[in-house]
Structures are given as structure tokens and as C-alpha cells.
Amino acid sequence: MFNKVLIANRGEIAVRIIHACRELGISTVAVYSEADRESLHVQIADEAVCIGPKEVAKSYLNMKSIIAACEITGATAIHPGCGFLAENSKFAKMVQACGLKFIGPSVSSIDILGNKIKAKRLVSEVGVPVVSGSSGSVANVNEALNVAKKIGYPIIIKAKAGGGGKGIRVVRSAQDIESAFFLSKSEAEAYFGDGEVYIEKFIENPRHVEVQVLADEHGNYIHLGERDCSVQRRNQKLIEEAFSPAVDANLRKKLGDAAVKVAKACEYVNAGTVEFLLDKNKNFYFMEVNTRVQVEHGITELVTGVDIVKAQIKIAANKKLNIKQEKINFNGHSIECRINAEMPEKGFMPSPGRIDELYIPCGNGIRVDHAIYSGYTIPPYYDNMIAKLMVYDSTRKEAISKMMSALAEFIVSGVHTNIDFQLKILRNKDFRNGNVDIGFLSRLKY
Numbered sequence: 001m002f003n004k005v006l007i008a009n010r011g012e013i014a015v016r017i018i019h020a021c022r023e024l025g026i027s028t029v030a031v032y033s034e035a036d037r038e039s040l041h042v043q044i045a046d047e048a049v050c051i052g053p054k055e056v057a058k059s060y061l062n063m064k065s066i067i068a069a070c071e072i073t074g075a076t077a078i079h080p081g082c083g084f085l086a087e088n089s090k091f092a093k094m095v096q097a098c099g100l101k102f103i104g105p106s107v108s109s110i111d112i113l114g115n116k117i118k119a120k121r122l123v124s125e126v127g128v129p130v131v132s133g134s135s136g137s138v139a140n141v142n143e144a145l146n147v148a149k150k151i152g153y154p155i156i157i158k159a160k161a162g163g164g165g166k167g168i169r170v171v172r173s174a175q176d177i178e179s180a181f182f183l184s185k186s187e188a189e190a191y192f193g194d195g196e197v198y199i200e201k202f203i204e205n206p207r208h209v210e211v212q213v214l215a216d217e218h219g220n221y222i223h224l225g226e227r228d229c230s231v232q233r234r235n236q237k238l239i240e241e242a243f244s245p246a247v248d249a250n251l252r253k254k255l256g257d258a259a260v261k262v263a264k265a266c267e268y269v270n271a272g273t274v275e276f277l278l279d280k281n282k283n284f285y286f287m288e289v290n291t292r293v294q295v296e297h298g299i300t301e302l303v304t305g306v307d308i309v310k311a312q313i314k315i316a317a318n319k320k321l322n323i324k325q326e327k328i329n330f331n332g333h334s335i336e337c338r339i340n341a342e343m344p345e346k347g348f349m350p351s352p353g354r355i356d357e358l359y360i361p362c363g364n365g366i367r368v369d370h371a372i373y374s375g376y377t378i379p380p381y382y383d384n385m386i387a388k389l390m391v392y393d394s395t396r397k398e399a400i401s402k403m404m405s406a407l408a409e410f411i412v413s414g415v416h417t418n419i420d421f422q423l424k425i426l427r428n429k430d431f432r433n434g435n436v437d438i439g440f441l442s443r444l445k446y
């Protein structure tokens with residue numbers, strides 16, 4: 001096992017990883033920007049190293065400073081958390097070249113899965129359903145028109161290097177294809193430095209369902225069931241639940257088997273998430289693989305009892321997965337509400353600043369992952385998510401009640417939050433009936 005791990009992240013995920021390390025008897029090194037001197041992850045880690053000024057490009061994305069921090073402290077492994085450098089294969093490669101362990105998948109897995117066209121081809125070759133569309137990248141408007149004619153409108157244009165919704169355009173008729181094609185291309189070029197795009201049939205009002213997988217370095221693969229992340233706004237998830245109200249045990253097995261097939265096809269190692277769209281007829285289609293631990297991993301931990309972050313560290317230390325698929329019980333229901341410092345009534349404008357009074361709910365079946373404290377000043381330079389409120393209960397109905405009770409107790413003063421907005425969603429009839437798709441929030445009146 002590692003003696004010392006460096007956590008190349010901030011906020012609640014850094015705190016979560018520090019906890020896992022400590023439970024495994026591993027010393028921890030936090031890194032921080034000048035704007036994060038007072039942050040919780042810095043205070044609770046065994047050691048902390050400043051890696052640069054407030055700008056992420058000069059701190060949390062600064063590969064050389066992060067690796068230098070390992071050298072200074074003697075850390076032998078890096079956990080990238082989620083966001084920042086977590087899915088950057090150049091970083092993973094550099095970490096390896098410096099004789100350090102990257103706690104995550106291999107460079108080649110990150111590369112294959114980062115190329116959405118390659119990933120889709122590989123996945124369809126092993127018999128996992130994908131959405132019909134162009135066979136590879138689409139070179140010009142004429143080709144785009146031909147593909148669209150064949151598969152029928154509406155279509156969606158996506159970036160080869162994309163993911164997370166950037167560079168995406170939906171086109172409903174031939175007359176709109178030209179401008180959408182060029183907009184998508186230039187957005188892809190701007191975001192990813194790669195303007196290649198491909199086309200798929202657009203699935204109307206699907207659910208976003210994703211399957212958590214774990215794979216060790218000895219060829220063992222398991223899945224931990226699905227999460228439904230349909231309650232999202234502009235690709236920012238707001239509520240996630242495990243399991244999906246739309247998935248029964250039979251479909252869970254099919255999705256899980258498909259996710260494991262995907263992981264095997266790219267010789268995946270460590271924790272990953274295989275994303276699917278689920279249409280109204282419960283057909284599922286592979287979308288992409290997130291090659292990192294996700295923000296919403298905690299709800300899967302609550303319904304399976306598997307500690308995903310500890311598993312990641314053990315896997316990176318070459319340990320065998322000691323959990324068999326048959327032994328995993330998919331029990332109860334879990335929900336996560338992301339608590340953001342923002343103003344939903346003002347277009348979700350971020351609301352950084354000093355937290356005066358703080359009361360964090362607790363109790364049976366309640367878990368809150370966060371990195372805040374009373375007197376803490378939320379810096380304006382980073383994500384505005386300040387806490388993840390998770391509940392676990394035996395049924396979905398009880399989990400919703402528990403979440404409403406916990407939200408009502410949550411007190412954060414000094415900044416605006418989305419707590420009341422979350423309550424509003426939980427009172428919504430469609431949400432309560434489990435009737436959600438990725439358009440749910442945009443249809444919600446408030």
C-alpha cells in the first residue's frame with residue numbers, strides 16, 4: 001500500500017479522498033491555490049503545498065507544480081479526484097514517467113475513451129447498443145446532409161473530442177444543418193483544439209442513466225448498478241438517484257452487463273462510469289465513459305455498501321477486487337441533492353462570499369460530503385457546489401421524505417443557495433412519480 005498520497009483537487013472531493021486515505025493508514029498531501037489557503041482540505045490533510053495563484057491554469061491544472069509537490073513531500077501516488085486533471089491523459093502519462101502512480105485508468109484507456117468516435121466503434125463491436133449515425137467523423141456539410149437523410153431528422157452533431165455537452169448541436173431540418181455544422185465545429189475547435197464532429201440520430205427526452213464499474217489490474221470487473229442523473233440543467237446535474245425509478249432488476253442486469261462489456265473492451269482499470277441514454281421504450285444506448293470517480297459516487301456507496309474511493313486506491317496499489325458481483329446487494333434507495341451557492345431566481349448566478357451561520361443536517365440515513373465551515377469564504381474562482389446532501393432509505397418515497405426533512409433543516413447564511421429550489425423539485429408531482437427525463441428542469445416553472 002502507498003505511504004503517502006497527494007490529492008490533486010480541492011473542495012468536497014479532496015476531503016472525501018483524504019478520509020479514504022486516512023482510513024487506509026495513508027498520509028495525505030493537499031495542494032492548494034493562493035485563493036484556497038483557508039480551505040478545509042488544506043486544514044485536514046497531513047501536509048499541504050501551495051501550487052500557484054488563484055487561476056486554475058496556474059494551480060490545479062499546473063501539472064509540473066503538482067508533480068513537484070510530490071517530490072517535495074515524498075508522495076508516491078496522485079489521486080486526481082474529479083474535474084481538473086482527472087481525465088487528462090497527458091497528465092497521467094507525466095505522473096507515470098516520474099515514477100509515480102496515477103490513481104485512475106491507464107493512459108491508453110483515457111485516450112481511447114476520450115475519442116468519442118473510437119469509443120463508439122469499439123463499444124458497438126462488442127455488441128453494446130449505440131445510436132445510429134455517421135460511421136466516423138463527418139468532413140463537410142454535404143456529408144452531413146447525406147447522413148441526416150439516411151437516419152432521418154432530428155439529428156445531433158457532436159464533437160469527437162467532446163463530452164459533457166460541449167460542441168453539441170441538435171438539428172431538426174435540412175435547412176439548419178449548415179450553420180449547426182460550422183457552429184459545432186468551431187465550438188469543438190475552441191474547447192478541445194479538435195474540430196472533428198460526428199452525427200447521431202437525436203433521441204427525444206431520454207433519461208441519463210449511468211453505471212458505476214470497478215476493475216482491478218488482474219482482470220476482475222464488477223458493476224455497482226446505475227444512477228439516474230436526468231435532473232440536470234445545461235449538463236450540470238442537480239439531483240441524482242440510485243437506483244433509477246425507470247430500471248428494474250432485469251434491466252439493471254442488462255445495463256450492468258453492457259457496462260462491464262464496455263470496460264473489458266478497453267481493458268479498463270480502476271473506477272469508471274459508463275453513461276447511457278434510456279429512451280421512453282426503455283431501450284438503452286451507450287453514450288460515453290467517464291474515466292474518473294464522479295461527483296455523485298456517494299449514492300452508489302449508500303445502496304451497495306462499497307467504498308468506491310477506497311477501492312480506487314487499493315486497485316491502484318495492485319490489490320485484487322475482493323468483491324464478487326453475486327455478493328453485491330442492490331438495496332434501498334438513495335438520493336443526492338447538490339447544494340450550490342447560487343441564485344436560481346436570477347438565472348442561477350453564482351453567489352460566492354462568506355458563510356456566516358451554518359447548520360448541516362445529520363441523522364439516520366443522512367450523509368453530507370462538503371468542504372465548508374462557518375466563517376469560510378467561498379472563493380469566486382471555482383465551482384459553486386458547496387455540499388452534497390445524500391440520503392438513504394428503504395424506498396424511494398421514504399428517501400424523498402428524508403431529503404425534504406434534511407433540506408428544511410439545512411442552514412447556510414451569508415450566501416444564496418439553491419436549497420429552496422431543491423425543495424421545489426422534490427414537491428413536483430412528476431419528480432415524485434419518478435417521471436423525469438433530461439428536459440425535466442427546463443420544463444419546470446419557477
Ligand code: MV4
Nearest residue numbers: 131156164165200201202203208232235287438
Ligand atoms: C444525446 C442526446 C440525445 N440523442 N445523443 C449530452 C452530453 C453527452 N454526455 C451526451 N449528450 C446527449 N447526447 C443523442 N443521440 C442528448 C444528450 C443530452 C444530455 C444527455 C444526458 C444528460 C443531459 C443531456 C442534456 C442535453 C443533451
